[in-house]
Amino acid sequence: MPRRGSSRTRWIASFGAALTTAALLAGGASTAGAAPAPTTDPTMGTGLVTDSGAARTHEVEYFHGPGGHPRHTHVPADAPARVARHQTSTTAAAVDATVTAVQETGPVTGRLDLVVMGDGYTAAQQADFRADAQATIDAVFAIEPYASYRGLFNIWLVDTASAESGVSGDPTVDAVKDTALSSYFFCDGIERLLCVDESKVTAHANQAPASDIVFVIANSTKYGGAGYTFSPPPPGASYRGIATMSSDNAKSYLIGAHELGHSIGELADEYQYAGYGAYPYKSSASTNISTSADLGTSKWYRWVGEQDPTGSPIGTYEGGDYYETDVYRPTDTSLMRTLASTEFNHVGRESMIKGFYTHADAVTSTVPTGQRVGPTQPLTVRLAPVTGLAGLNLTWYVDGKQVPWATGDLSVTPAELGAVRSGQRVTATATDTTAAVRDPAVRTATTNSLSWRVR
Numbered sequence: 001m002p003r004r005g006s007s008r009t010r011w012i013a014s015f016g017a018a019l020t021t022a023a024l025l026a027g028g029a030s031t032a033g034a035a036p037a038p039t040t041d042p043t044m045g046t047g048l049v050t051d052s053g054a055a056r057t058h059e060v061e062y063f064h065g066p067g068g069h070p071r072h073t074h075v076p077a078d079a080p081a082r083v084a085r086h087q088t089s090t091t092a093a094a095v096d097a098t099v100t101a102v103q104e105t106g107p108v109t110g111r112l113d114l115v116v117m118g119d120g121y122t123a124a125q126q127a128d129f130r131a132d133a134q135a136t137i138d139a140v141f142a143i144e145p146y147a148s149y150r151g152l153f154n155i156w157l158v159d160t161a162s163a164e165s166g167v168s169g170d171p172t173v174d175a176v177k178d179t180a181l182s183s184y185f186f187c188d189g190i191e192r193l194l195c196v197d198e199s200k201v202t203a204h205a206n207q208a209p210a211s212d213i214v215f216v217i218a219n220s221t222k223y224g225g226a227g228y229t230f231s232p233p234p235p236g237a238s239y240r241g242i243a244t245m246s247s248d249n250a251k252s253y254l255i256g257a258h259e260l261g262h263s264i265g266e267l268a269d270e271y272q273y274a275g276y277g278a279y280p281y282k283s284s285a286s287t288n289i290s291t292s293a294d295l296g297t298s299k300w301y302r303w304v305g306e307q308d309p310t311g312s313p314i315g316t317y318e319g320g321d322y323y324e325t326d327v328y329r330p331t332d333t334s335l336m337r338t339l340a341s342t343e344f345n346h347v348g349r350e351s352m353i354k355g356f357y358t359h360a361d362a363v364t365s366t367v368p369t370g371q372r373v374g375p376t377q378p379l380t381v382r383l384a385p386v387t388g389l390a391g392l393n394l395t396w397y398v399d400g401k402q403v404p405w406a407t408g409d410l411s412v413t414p415a416e417l418g419a420v421r422s423g424q425r426v427t428a429t430a431t432d433t434t435a436a437v438r439d440p441a442v443r444t445a446t447t448n449s450l451s452w453r454v455r
Contacts, residue, residue: 058228060193073190075226077234079182079197083168086176095203100130102137102155105385108210110361112264115211115239117158117204118247119181119196120167120219126159132217132247133157139253143335143342144309145349145356145436146257148388152360156208167194167218180204183218183244192224194244202237212359213241213263215256221248225255229263254339261336264355267348270329270337272319279327287351288336289321290328300330300347302438309343310334346436349389353434354442360384361448362392363430372455375420379452380411381428391433399425414454427451 056077079087105111116137118129141150162179169175169185176184180200187195196216205211225245233240243259245252261267268286283291290298293316298304303314312332320329320337329337331345344352365381373379383392396406398419406412414426432446 058230060226060228073188073193075187075193075195077198079184079195083176083182083184084197086168086178087182088163088178095207097204097207098159099207099209100157100159102134102157103150104154105151106154106361106364106382108154110364111154111210112152112356112360113154113156113208113210113212114215115156115158115205115208115213116215116217117160117181117201118217118219119160119183120162120165120177120179121160122163122165123161125165125219126161129159129217129219129247130157132219133215136215136217136245136247136253136256140257140260143257144344145352145389146260148390148434148436149353149356149386151385151387152356152362154210156211158204158207160204162219165219167220169194170220170222181216183216185220185222185224187226192222194218194224194226194246196226196242196244198228198234198242199236201242202234202239205237205239211237211239213243213260214239216242216244217247218244220246222246223249223252225252227255227259229259251339254335254342257342258335258339261344261348261352264359265344265348265352266355267336267351268321270320270331270334271322272324272327273322274324276323278325279321279323284321284327286321288330288334288345288347290316291326292316293318293328298328298330303330303346303350306346308345309349310341310345314346349436350439350442353389353432353437354445357432357446357448361430362386362432362446363394363428363448363450365428365450367452369450369452373414373426373452375415375454376413378411378413379426379428381450382410383430386432389434389436393431393433395429395431397425397427397429400427414452419454422454424454425451426454 057074059074116133121129137155141147160180164177166177167179167183168177173186182197182200183194185191185194187193201214205214228242230240241259241263243256245255268289287299292298295304295316298316306314308314308331310331310333314330316328317332318328320327330347333341334345334348335341335343336348362384363381367379383394394408396403396417398417403417406417417426419426427449429449437443
């Protein structure tokens, strides 16, 4: 009988890249200069950095423009004094926010839960926030494989009314607004880097039924954003990722799409820096980075030669994971290389699909699996509403033996399946037959099961 390939964790653990956060910048001057040398193995995630006696900071990556490659810096967890002193409250006070389900496709234990909140929208502008949030969500979920697997997500909107409209740092560094999340441009002196007060984000995110990742949409036409990945979550939070983006820029949504590529797909960045030279590691844990130029031994050999959605055939292209030589990526470009691309390559799509199923379930049920059921009790299951690239098959088993006639049935009783003796096991298994997966190990991960014992 097919079994799920790995035990399910409730959150996204990001192991695939040294830098798992993104900020979309354009046109603004940067004080960062050249990219710093990595201080950690690029197969490991980054998160909270605490210097002795210093404020909490996080490492982030930021883009000068959608066609450029990022640079790295550290940003504070709390709003700086120039912003905080103008806020109504400098601490995350008790929050009682309105939460709206954009979509609720299943239980929070079986879904990825995306929480979207705004900053710089007054109480009178909440309708504007909801419209901006919907536009951002729709743009992200128009990208494959998000488009096909949107049904594995619950999406929650949290109203965050601000005292003033707009956000700090827009249009200039001396502009300060009193907002719910203390969002501000000119973070770390970088104009287009849009940071938030993490404790305030946490207070609002905790109003949702669950939060795995948070999008913060700033009420601004200014091009910018930021992203954070946490392992473990911040104090008092359940999420492990925040992506910030301005509301009224056509490209800002790509920050969220890129961020989820890291945290869900465990994908590495596919760009390199001039002067970094040869890759210093024997291997990478990420599926989209290989230390072998041999087409037959690369991690993606099953895809080699296929024309890719990004515009080039799958092969081994030198440069990636920040280094120039002795390391290879699957395609010339992709969303993990530059925000000028709006597509994941085939290898990235496959990793994303694996990530979806690592943290969400295709088949769920309101009938508890932890207690025995009677022979005539209906076992009703629900399949996630996935489409496009996805293709779910539902099969039933009794003591590991398939019952062919029940294939596709969403409600059966143990007795109908032939399970009438105490202790017999009934299992419902959902398998994704998607052609976007070629690795047998990933195929196994796309399978999950629910089992009940007959009393």
